[in-house]
Amino acid sequence: MLHVVRSELTRLGQLRTLLVWFGLMAVFAFMINAVMASVVGQAGAGGLPTPGVAFPTRQELEAPSGVMAGLSAASNMFGIVTLSLWAWFTAQDYSSGLIRLLVAAEPRRWRLLAGKGAALLLVTAVATTVAAAANLMAAPIVGASGISTAAWGTDAASVVAAAWAHLYLSQVVWGVLGLAIAVVSRSAVVAVAIGAGYVLLVESMLKMANGVPSDWLLGSTLNAIASGGTASVSFSAALALGAAYVIVGLMLAGIVLTRRDVTD
Amino acid sequence: MAVIATRSLTRRFGNITALDRLTVELPPGGVIGLVGPNGSGKSTLIRTLLGLIRPTSGEADVLGHPIAQPKRYASSVGTMIESPAFIGGLSARANLTSLAHLHGTPMARVDEVLGQVGLLGRDREPVRRFSLGMKQRLGIAVALLTDPDLLILDEPTNGLDPAGIVEIRELLRRLAHDGRTVVVSSHLLSELEAICTYLVIIRFGELVFAGPMTELLARTGAHIDFAPERPEDADPLADALRAAGWQVQSTDSGLRATGTGRAADVNRAATAAGITLARLGEAQDSLEELFLEMTGRTDGELAAGRATGRREAD
Numbered sequence: 089m090l091h092v093v094r095s096e097l098t099r100l101g102q103l104r105t106l107l108v109w110f111g112l113m114a115v116f117a118f119m120i121n122a123v124m125a126s127v128v129g130q131a132g133a134g135g136l137p138t139p140g141v142a143f144p145t146r147q148e149l150e151a152p153s154g155v156m157a158g159l160s161a162a163s164n165m166f167g168i169v170t171l172s173l174w175a176w177f178t179a180q181d182y183s184s185g186l187i188r189l190l191v192a193a194e195p196r197r198w199r200l201l202a203g204k205g206a207a208l209l210l211v212t213a214v215a216t217t218v219a220a221a222a223n224l225m226a227a228p229i230v231g232a233s234g235i236s237t238a239a240w241g242t243d244a245a246s247v248v249a250a251a252w253a254h255l256y257l258s259q260v261v262w263g264v265l266g267l268a269i270a271v272v273s274r275s276a277v278v279a280v281a282i283g284a285g286y287v288l289l290v291e292s293m294l295k296m297a298n299g300v301p302s303d304w305l306l307g308s309t310l311n312a313i314a315s316g317g318t319a320s321v322s323f324s325a326a327l328a329l330g331a332a333y334v335i336v337g338l339m340l341a342g343i344v345l346t347r348r349d350v351t352d
Numbered sequence: 353m354a355v356i357a358t359r360s361l362t363r364r365f366g367n368i369t370a371l372d373r374l375t376v377e378l379p380p381g382g383v384i385g386l387v388g389p390n391g392s393g394k395s396t397l398i399r400t401l402l403g404l405i406r407p408t409s410g411e412a413d414v415l416g417h418p419i420a421q422p423k424r425y426a427s428s429v430g431t432m433i434e435s436p437a438f439i440g441g442l443s444a445r446a447n448l449t450s451l452a453h454l455h456g457t458p459m460a461r462v463d464e465v466l467g468q469v470g471l472l473g474r475d476r477e478p479v480r481r482f483s484l485g486m487k488q489r490l491g492i493a494v495a496l497l498t499d500p501d502l503l504i505l506d507e508p509t510n511g512l513d514p515a516g517i518v519e520i521r522e523l524l525r526r527l528a529h530d531g532r533t534v535v536v537s538s539h540l541l542s543e544l545e546a547i548c549t550y551l552v553i554i555r556f557g558e559l560v561f562a563g564p565m566t567e568l569l570a571r572t573g574a575h576i577d578f579a580p581e582r583p584e585d586a587d588p589l590a591d592a593l594r595a596a597g598w599q600v601q602s603t604d605s606g607l608r609a610t611g612t613g614r615a616a617d618v619n620r621a622a623t624a625a626g627i628t629l630a631r632l633g634e635a636q637d638s639l640e641e642l643f644l645e646m647t648g649r650t651d652g653e654l655a656a657g658r659a660t661g662r663r664e665a666d
Contacts, residue, residue: 091453091455092453092454094453095450095451095454096450098450098453099442099446099450101442101446102439102441102442180439184437184439184440185433185434185435185437186438187437188402188431188433188437189433189451191403192402192404192422192431192433193427193451193454193455195423195426349399349405350399350404351399351404351405
């Protein structure tokens with residue numbers, strides 16, 4: 089199993105792609121803090137209907153955990169990046185034809201899937217760290233917009249650790265979904281279109297419709313994980329639903345990969 | 353023991369039968385050519401042997417292990433399936449390292465195979481900058497990573513220029529000389545006849561020929577090409593020769609006779625019939641001619657043959 093992970097990590101070491109991944113995480117972290125400072129500083133309240141973004145209230149932002157609020161606010165944006173990169177790295181095996189060599193070398197295909205997942209988990213941990221670091225560097229932008237940051241230093245280490253863990257867990261669910269869609273479609277473009285299209289269009293529209301349990305939709309659930317729970321969805325409930333998404337995604341990818349002929 | 357043995361191996365894709373009850377045994381050692389026209393089932397056979405696709409029915413063994421358990425022979429078989437597959441943004445060395453990790457092969461082997469295919473010195477360049485010939489050589493390096501007993505290479509000279517083809521041929525010859533069995537597929541017999549010791553010809557997924565190259569060469573016979581001085585004498589001359597026991601057929605430039613006699617016998621028969629010959633000569637059938645006779649000359653002929661086969665099957 090370890091040899092599959094090492095093999096995947098070697099292929100994941102494509103500098104340009106990793107720079108895009110980490111760069112996007114950092115850029116989103118800076119952007120969300122800048123936008124958050126402007127929106128929350130002026131409006132003073134969260135819950136603005138912005139596709140893919142959930143702004144905190146001024147009160148939440150001024151709390152000790154407010155220093156990391158940018159991570160949870162933009163968690164779905166980070167999620168789309170993570171989904172895209174997991175899908176890209178997975179679909180690349182098909183587009184390059186490498187899947188033929190991989191399956192011929194390791195016929196136990198579920199091991200290939202597990203190895204790829206494990207390698208991507210490691211890189212996602214680095215990407216999450218990059219986002220967290222960028223967020224900490226960008227946080228002073230919020231303080232400069234008139235929002236009180238007096239409480240931000242309280243218990244800073246555990247606040248940062250919890251924010252990192254929450255974001256990481258949400259990114260793992262996003263990533264597994266990207267991997268599953270890419271295994272089924274064998275196309276990164278399809279996976280990204282489905283992931284981004286769902287969050288930015290479908291879920292945003294569903295949230296506006298009456299009678300739809302919007303708190304339990306995919307994006308909301310994963311945002312609840314990234315936030316450590318919300319007023320309407322507890323962290324444990326969101327985590328359970330996220331775990332269910334992961335299990336379904338991995339089962340789907342596993343069944344398709346192990347049963348489908350490698351014909352291209 | 354046969355390195356590869358199939359028994360009634362069949363694979364269907366919808367209405368298309370890519371492998372049709374194929375039964376064949378490949379002996380160990382040397383370069384074995386797997387030849388057939390495009391769409392004859394070569395790639396399907398290779399993929400089935402490597403566990404990439406499952407057969408509809410039938411059985412097969414690779415190095416004595418059933419194809420239902422490819423893990424048992426995966427590290428003993430080196431493969432290049434269709435075009436070489438690499439991550440273009442990674443260097444040749446990184447691509448090889450990734451696959452070496454997957455096989456659990458020591459990293460020192462990466463240098464060895466790079467040296468074997470002559471890519472040391474270019475190994476740190478991104479593969480996307482490689483020419484097709486370099487990619488093919490890198491593909492063979494991947495196949496050699498585990499120092500396998502059996503190499504299965506699907507069209508390794510595809511898209512190469514003549515110099516590249518000669519280069520790959522020499523490499524394959526060397527690999528076989530080192531004691532490996534090298535199975536090479538191609539749709540052109542001419543690409544393989546110079547290096548193969550054993551040949552398998554398939555068409556429509558069915559076995560047409562399997563045997564030593566010498567056996568196929570023995571099937572090529574001599575023929576006599578000739579033409580009467582006056583074109584209207586062609587039919588009476590053909591009739592006269594047929595009556596004498598020759599097989600005669602028309603060609604683009606005249607007539608062709610096959611039989612036990614020599615050119616002088618044809619000349620005598622023509623003279624006896626009062627016909628003057630404008631041209632007469634003996635020639636040897638080429639292997640390519642024989643191959644085309646066995647597999648069909650054109651894509652249209654193949655398509656017609658396949659359709660006829662299907663109607664007969666219906």
